[in-house]
Amino acid sequence: MNPQVLSPSQRLTTMLVITAGAFLVSISVGMNAVIFPTTLQAYGASTSMIGLILSIEIISVLVISSSVPHLVAKLGIRGALLITTLFRVPALLMLAYVTGVPAWIGLVFFHGIGNFLFVLLMQTWLNSVATDKSRGFNLALYGTALSLGLACGPLVLNNLGLVADQLSSISHVLTSWLSDTFDMVIDPEIRADTRNQLVASGMISMLAVLPVLIGGFLIPKITHTRRTQLRTVIVKTPAAMFAVAMAGVSIFGVQSFIVIYGLENGLEVTQAAYLLSAFMLGAIVMEAPIAWASDRTDRRIVIILAAFLSLTCAVFLPIAIYTYWLALSLLFIWGGIIGGLYSTCLALIGDRFRGPDLIAANAAFSVMDSIGGVIGVLFIGMAMQAFGSDGLPYIIMLASVVYFSYALTRYRVE
Numbered sequence: 001m002n003p004q005v006l007s008p009s010q011r012l013t014t015m016l017v018i019t020a021g022a023f024l025v026s027i028s029v030g031m032n033a034v035i036f037p038t039t040l041q042a043y044g045a046s047t048s049m050i051g052l053i054l055s056i057e058i059i060s061v062l063v064i065s066s067s068v069p070h071l072v073a074k075l076g077i078r079g080a081l082l083i084t085t086l087f088r089v090p091a092l093l094m095l096a097y098v099t100g101v102p103a104w105i106g107l108v109f110f111h112g113i114g115n116f117l118f119v120l121l122m123q124t125w126l127n128s129v130a131t132d133k134s135r136g137f138n139l140a141l142y143g144t145a146l147s148l149g150l151a152c153g154p155l156v157l158n159n160l161g162l163v164a165d166q167l168s169s170i171s172h173v174l175t176s177w178l179s180d181t182f183d184m185v186i187d188p189e190i191r192a193d194t195r196n197q198l199v200a201s202g203m204i205s206m207l208a209v210l211p212v213l214i215g216g217f218l219i220p221k222i223t224h225t226r227r228t229q230l231r232t233v234i235v236k237t238p239a240a241m242f243a244v245a246m247a248g249v250s251i252f253g254v255q256s257f258i259v260i261y262g263l264e265n266g267l268e269v270t271q272a273a274y275l276l277s278a279f280m281l282g283a284i285v286m287e288a289p290i291a292w293a294s295d296r297t298d299r300r301i302v303i304i305l306a307a308f309l310s311l312t313c314a315v316f317l318p319i320a321i322y323t324y325w326l327a328l329s330l331l332f333i334w335g336g337i338i339g340g341l342y343s344t345c346l347a348l349i350g351d352r353f354r355g356p357d358l359i360a361a362n363a364a365f366s367v368m369d370s371i372g373g374v375i376g377v378l379f380i381g382m383a384m385q386a387f388g389s390d391g392l393p394y395i396i397m398l399a400s401v402v403y404f405s406y407a408l409t410r411y412r413v414e
Helices: 006-040 047-097 101-129 135-160 158-182 190-207 210-217 231-236 238-264 268-292 301-319 324-352 356-387 391-410
Strands: none
Touching: 006 047, 006 101, 006 158, 006 190, 006 210, 006 238, 006 268, 047 101, 047 210, 101 135, 101 210, 101 324, 101 356, 135 158, 135 190, 135 268, 158 190, 190 210, 190 268, 190 324, 231 238, 231 324, 231 356, 238 268, 238 301, 238 324, 238 356, 238 391, 268 301, 268 324, 301 324, 301 391, 324 356, 356 391
16 A cells, blocks of 8 residues: 555544554553552562563563564564564463563563564554654654553553453463463462453453554555664654653653652552553643644754753652642643653654655664663662662653753754
């Protein structure tokens, strides 16, 4: 399918299919943002170890990113999207049955590969069919679908009791199959509700492939890819690439540790989970307006302003956390700023690259996002162990200051 000849109705269908898939996979990710750290904490892992294990999912992006253009050239976008399911879903289901750190590292790694490829390929598909006048807004809708799913994740998790019997039946069948097929001995330390949560997350992640099957005929065919170096892409768009690395520190840092941050500041588990929901809901409400504004001005100005506002939010988090409604409001605004920054950076890359180069550009974008995420998760985990819960905002403040200083002293906005 040539993206240049899509009719308005086909473009709308494409947008609906992409956002539906993004929404479903991110519900699972939002659930995991609560399940992973709290489960590991229950197993006795320190915040540093939790940070290390969670960073493995991000590190998987760095491992697989250089192979993405070749994978797409061989399988096509649709085939590659289908393959991602084989990484995401089995890894989540197996996590429901293991407690050891090596097993968690390996399974989280494979889950990270599946999630990364799915999100990258969906955003590449969208970027390839978007027009210049609507690129920022369309990508913001995509980002909003991701944020909405992430925000719904904790809500779905907190209401799994409504389908507890059904989940228990599925878990029992899976447990029996693993025991009979692989002689697996189930660790008694694993609680039934933890197993049910991970099984539910895996099932929702599997549903994300349905929109791809339905709208697969609209996916553009890419028959070749030029060898565009990731370094070349980064050099050509430094404002966007370094900004998304800074955003990665905030996004992955908040997703991985805001629940623990809330718990360590006296909140209940449900209250702490809603901090993450507030962060994602902010992106849902504010991401599209910010990206719409970037379509009508210099995107780099929007990026710099967002970096400054992110710094401001990180500064006030240690104060706001003691008043619950204020903490929710702050995280709502912060999530909107970071979401708008993410979409604006992605739109700027779409403005600069076309065709096969767009795959390499999106891969470089994800690499920088992941580098920021790895740095953020590892250093936040160590900082929280060394300095207490406020290690979370300290590291995000540092990342924001570094980028904002770079933008003011080294980059001229035209």
